[in-house]
Structure formats: structure tokens, C-alpha cells
Amino acid sequence: MASILTLRLCPSTSYPRLISPNVIQLRRAELGFDWCQLNCTSENRRAKKFVICALSEGDSDNHDKVLKSVKDKVFVNTRNAVVKFQESVSSVPHIFVTKRISTSYIAVGICIATMFLVIVMRVFTARNSRPSRPGSVADLVRRGQLRSDRRGISSTLKYEDPFNNPMVKISKTNSTVEMCGKVYRLAPVTLTREQQNVHIKRRSRAYQWKRPTIFLKEGDAVPPDVDPDTIRWIPANHPFATTVSDIDEDLAQTNVYQKHGVPFRIKAEHEALQRKLETLQNDQKFSKLTIDPGTARNFERPFKTQLKLDDQVEEKLSNGPSRHTQSDHTRNSLGSNTNTEDIQHT
Amino acid sequence: MTSLLTHSNPISYFPNSSPTLSKSPFFTHTKTLKPFKHKSLTVNSILQYNRKPELAGDTPRVVVITSGKGGVGKTTTTANIGLSLARLGFSVVAIDADVGLRNLDLLLGLESRVNYTVVEVLNGDCRLDQALVRDKRFSNFELLCISKPRSKLPIGFGGKALVWLVDALKDREEGCPDFILIDCPAGIDAGFITAITPANEAVLVTTPDITALRDADRVIGLLECDGIRDIKMMVNRVRTDMIKGEDMMSVLDVQEMLGLALLGVIPEDSEVIRSTNRGFPLVLNKPPTLAGLAFEQAAWRLVEQDSMKAVMVEEEPKKRGFFSFFGG
Numbered sequence: 032m033a034s035i036l037t038l039r040l041c042p043s044t045s046y047p048r049l050i051s052p053n054v055i056q057l058r059r060a061e062l063g064f065d066w067c068q069l070n071c072t073s074e075n076r077r078a079k080k081f082v083i084c085a086l087s088e089g090d091s092d093n094h095d096k097v098l099k100s101v102k103d104k105v106f107v108n109t110r111n112a113v114v115k116f117q118e119s120v121s122s123v124p125h126i127f128v129t130k131r132i133s134t135s136y137i138a139v140g141i142c143i144a145t146m147f148l149v150i151v152m153r154v155f156t157a158r159n160s161r162p163s164r165p166g167s168v169a170d171l172v173r174r175g176q177l178r179s180d181r182r183g184i185s186s187t188l189k190y191e192d193p194f195n196n197p198m199v200k201i202s203k204t205n206s207t208v209e210m211c212g213k214v215y216r217l218a219p220v221t222l223t224r225e226q227q228n229v230h231i232k233r234r235s236r237a238y239q240w241k242r243p244t245i246f247l248k249e250g251d252a253v254p255p256d257v258d259p260d261t262i263r264w265i266p267a268n269h270p271f272a273t274t275v276s277d278i279d280e281d282l283a284q285t286n287v288y289q290k291h292g293v294p295f296r297i298k299a300e301h302e303a304l305q306r307k308l309e310t311l312q313n314d315q316k317f318s319k320l321t322i323d324p325g326t327a328r329n330f331e332r333p334f335k336t337q338l339k340l341d342d343q344v345e346e347k348l349s350n351g352p353s354r355h356t357q358s359d360h361t362r363n364s365l366g367s368n369t370n371t372e373d374i375q376h377t
Numbered sequence: 378m379t380s381l382l383t384h385s386n387p388i389s390y391f392p393n394s395s396p397t398l399s400k401s402p403f404f405t406h407t408k409t410l411k412p413f414k415h416k417s418l419t420v421n422s423i424l425q426y427n428r429k430p431e432l433a434g435d436t437p438r439v440v441v442i443t444s445g446k447g448g449v450g451k452t453t454t455t456a457n458i459g460l461s462l463a464r465l466g467f468s469v470v471a472i473d474a475d476v477g478l479r480n481l482d483l484l485l486g487l488e489s490r491v492n493y494t495v496v497e498v499l500n501g502d503c504r505l506d507q508a509l510v511r512d513k514r515f516s517n518f519e520l521l522c523i524s525k526p527r528s529k530l531p532i533g534f535g536g537k538a539l540v541w542l543v544d545a546l547k548d549r550e551e552g553c554p555d556f557i558l559i560d561c562p563a564g565i566d567a568g569f570i571t572a573i574t575p576a577n578e579a580v581l582v583t584t585p586d587i588t589a590l591r592d593a594d595r596v597i598g599l600l601e602c603d604g605i606r607d608i609k610m611m612v613n614r615v616r617t618d619m620i621k622g623e624d625m626m627s628v629l630d631v632q633e634m635l636g637l638a639l640l641g642v643i644p645e646d647s648e649v650i651r652s653t654n655r656g657f658p659l660v661l662n663k664p665p666t667l668a669g670l671a672f673e674q675a676a677w678r679l680v681e682q683d684s685m686k687a688v689m690v691e692e693e694p695k696k697r698g699f700f701s702f703f704g705g
Contacts, residue, residue: 193670193673193674193677194674194677196665198664198665198670199670205687207693208689210667210670210689211665211666211667211670213667213692214692214693214694215617215689215690215691215692215693216689216690216691216692216693217687217688217689217690218629218687218688218689218690219686219687220629220632220639220684220685220686220687220688221629222632222633222636222637222638226633226636227636227637227638229636230635230636230637231601231636234594234597234598234601235598235601235602237598238595238598238599238601238602239602240598240599240602240603241602242536242570242573242574242599242602242603243570246532246533246567263567263570265532265567269529269567270477270529271476271477271524271528271529271530271568272476272529272530272532272566272567272568273529273530273531273532273533274531274532274533275531275533276499276531276533276534277500278499278500278501280533280534280537282501283499283500283534283538283541284537284541286498286499286500286501287498287499287505287538287541287542287545288541288544288545288548289501289504289505290504290505290506290548290549290550291504292504294501294502294503294504294507295501296500296501296502297501297502297503298501299501
């Protein structure tokens, strides 16, 4: 009997949260036995199996006793579990929850499906409307390979009138204007020429000012025949202005007006460098005339004859010091010869 | 909160004492619409443009962009107006006269190409044409920096150096530039005096707050004392939502306080910061942004020596059609 009931009730126990207490009461009335005992048949069955397995090796007398005690224990354990289950079942408000959840699942499913569709559509339209396909001229411009204003095949720049274009629309009554999708109410400007003149007079009374024409550093003497009002005093530590200039006014003006050729300072620096070079060269000539042949020897390039001479010197040194002076003499004479040759070449 | 146009006669700024919207429609620009009938402009349209603003005044037009207060958007304005003008086909030389704190090269994305400055030109280290940095996007736009960040400008010559520069630019072989824009440093120090010297017109950039307005009024006074009469105002970083909540002065309030003709109104736009970081001016953005469009409109007015006749005061909820639910 218990096994049949277990089989019957198993589907219902698999959804414990969805069953209302009313249903439980109904079932209890129908079946005519205690729900609590039956509900925990799975645990009972497991315990029974365990006990049977454990007693299969033991005596048959003790079998009934042990079984009875185990049954009692299992009953106590399952009772707690049943209470818990009943509590959880009673916390569920209504049986119609099942229906509600199913409809919400459908709604969520529809939402996800629509979202997916929208994303697919957007990606598709974006891919189609993309102006610069890879490798196109527009793409080259975007990547900075080509200058946009030099594109021969691009469409010409067609200027849109700022007062009459799709973004700016005026109403027929001239009372509103629509700009960038927003409608604004218009009000006429009421300022008259007379009002403007009144303001000009007011300001001329309020602000007496002469534009400074001379900039002087603090501490400089005021030049004669200069209106003190037109002097602007520049502090020595002014962050960006200075009265000090290393070029005079005429020269600065000529520099501004220069259209062609090398700029003044570049030219001046070049000339100065050239002059310096020339003077250096002249100095070198002069100094080379009085150059010490001993020091000049250090700058000579080694060549074969000299190498041979060096070998000879080494040999002579190995033979004896008496001939050393002669070899030195020859080397010096050679050195002096090369020096004179250099001077001639220059 | 951007600007709108404009009037038919650019010489007389206010033909009527109380200009009405019906009399001066915002986007009908008679000077520019007229040539539509001409054949020459039709050819231009085929070549490059739908239409082109007509340049008013003698060239080169030396415009100083100043403010008094720092951080109101002088350099941003210079970069965007300059490139807008170049885009319209005018040759432009932008001079960064902010001696100590130059930034225009960064905004234009040309910082790596600045090798020589005006200081080197004055000293004779290079010629003027070598110091001019040509923009690769628009070859009719050139940048000239006045000095390197760490060097000191010899201002013993006063503003004469900039006058010489303007004269030298006039006599160039390529031809005289249409516009010379001078980005003025903040304050009224030596840099300001140097920057305003060669200018014959000025654009005053301000934000709708009292600190900027006080400085702006002072600077306008100095400019007027110096003999610059053609001064126009650009109100930057305008927020219509704050104006609606009466937390910010409206553009009309600002105009009432300063009494200047409006060249443009630039709305607060996060794209400005983004474009600054990228070194890619706002006016080149595709699709155009609100602030970018406002800069372009301001550049258009600058070319035609024009001023705004109506301003956008507040945002209205957009009326939606029947099919708007379906994306229509």
C-alpha cells in the first residue's frame, strides 16, 4: 500500500512549492491516511533497504527488534522533515502562481526574441549603411591615407543655407522656428538706434580712455612730448610681455614685410658663421706656419714608407743606440716635409 | 535659443523704430535672395553652393573678437566663425593674439603644425608666410599665432606689430584676405591693447550673467574710446529653460543693458565641449548641431554686416501630427 501511494505521490512531491495546503488536505481526505507518513516514504524506503542490508548477515531473531527500533528512529527524523516541508508548502500563497510564472516566462521569451531580432536588424542596417567599405576612398580618408579636400571623386561640398535647411524651419506666421527638432517662440528685437546712441553717450561719460601707444618698463624715464595717459607700464616680471627687444623697430617691420628669401636672422647667423669660419681658417694658416713638427706628426696618416722606417728603427734599436739619433733625424725631416706639403696644399 | 535674421537693408540697422515680424520676415534675405535670378550665382550653385552671402565692406575686414571676461567663448567663437567663413568661400586669417594663453590652435586641431609665431617673424627667424598655418580642411583658412606659450612677446612696438602684419597680409601674392579675425585675450591688459590696435570692427562675446556683462560694458567703452564704432554682440551659452524659469537673463535683457546690435545667440550645447576636445570645430559637425547652426548664422550676418531682428525666447512643445504615434 505504501509503495503504491509513494508511486502516486512522487510527482506531486517533486513540486513541493507549487502545492497549496488545500490540495494537501484534499489528498488526505481522498486517501484516508496520514499524509505525513506517506510523504516521507522515500526516506523510509531508503532506511528499510539499509536495515535489510545490514541484517541480512545477522540473526533472524533480532531482525524484528532491530527493524522496529530503526523504524522508530526514522519516523522521528522524517517527522521533522515533514514539518519543514509543510511550512514551506504553507508559505506558498496560491495555486495560480504556476500559471502566472508560465505567462511571465512567455513574456520574457518574447522580449528576448524581439531584442535579438532588433540587434540583428541593427547590425544588418549598420552593415548596409556603412559609408566606408574597407578599401574604399572614404575608408582611406578615414585612416588618414588621403586628404579629404583633395579627393577628386568625392561629392562636392554643397553648402546648406543656415537659415533655410532641413534643420531650420520657420512657421508660416513667423512666430515660431523649429531648429534641430525643437520649436522656439520668436520675439522681435526692440533695440532702436536712439537707444544705442544713449548707451554710447553713457559709456563715453563713464569710460575715459586713451589707448596706450608707448610701453615702458617700470623705472624707465618718461620720454619728452609723450602724453602720460598713453603710457602703459609693464612690470619686469610680466608673464608674457616684455619691453626688451634685441631688434629695433625698423628691422622688425622689414622682417614682417619680407616676402621672399632667407629670413633676416637666419641670414645673419649664416653670415656670422661663415665669417667665423673664414677667420678660423686664416688663424689655422697662420698657426700652421709656426707649428711644431713634433706635434704635427701625431696627425699624420700612417703610410707604408713610414711603416718601413719604423721597422728599420726597431731593428736599429735592437742593434744599438748609436744609430738612434740618425733615424730620429730622418723621421723628423720626413715629418717636416709632410707638414710643408700640407701647408702648400692649403 | 538661436538667432534669427535679419533685415533687408544692412546699412540702416533699424529702418523702423519698432520693427515688426510681419515687415521683416526672418528668413527672407533680400540681398541674398535677389541674386538667385542671376546666371552667375546659378553657376556658383552648380559648383559648390546653393547660395552665398554677399561680402559687405572693404577687405580685409579686421575683426577683433573680445569679451573682457575670460571663459565666455571668444576662442570658440573665433574658431567657428572663422571656419564658417572659410566654408562660405571667403579667405580668412585667424590671429591668436592671446599672448600668454593661446588655445585657438587646439580648437582648430592645428596645434602640432604651429612651428613659427609672430615673435619669430619679428625677430627674423622666419618669414610671415612660413608662420601662417594653412588648414587642411579648408585651404582658404590660415592660422597665425602671436607667440609660443612660454615665450614673451616684445611689446615695445605696441600694437604696431599687428598693424604691420595686417599690412603685410594685404600685400600678399595670394591676394588680400577677406577677413582677419583677431582672437583677443581676456582682460584689458597689454594683450588686449595689442589685439585691438589694427581692428576696425569688433565682436563682443558675452554670457547672460552680470559678471560678464559688467566686463563687457567696460570693454565696449574702451573700444569706443579707441575709435571702433562697429561693435556687435554675441550672447553665448544661453539656456531657454533657465530663461523661462527666470533664472537667467534673456537675450533681450542683455541687449537692453549693453545697447548693442546682436550678431548671434549661441545656445548652451554639450557638443561645444566635445568638439573642443576633438579639435574639430562645431560648424563642421554632421549633422549640424544647434550651436553650430547658430555660429553659421552669425558668420552669415558678419559677412553681410547684418544683425538679428528676432530672437528665440523659449522652447515650445512641438505639435505632433496624427501619425506621429507611428513615427510620422
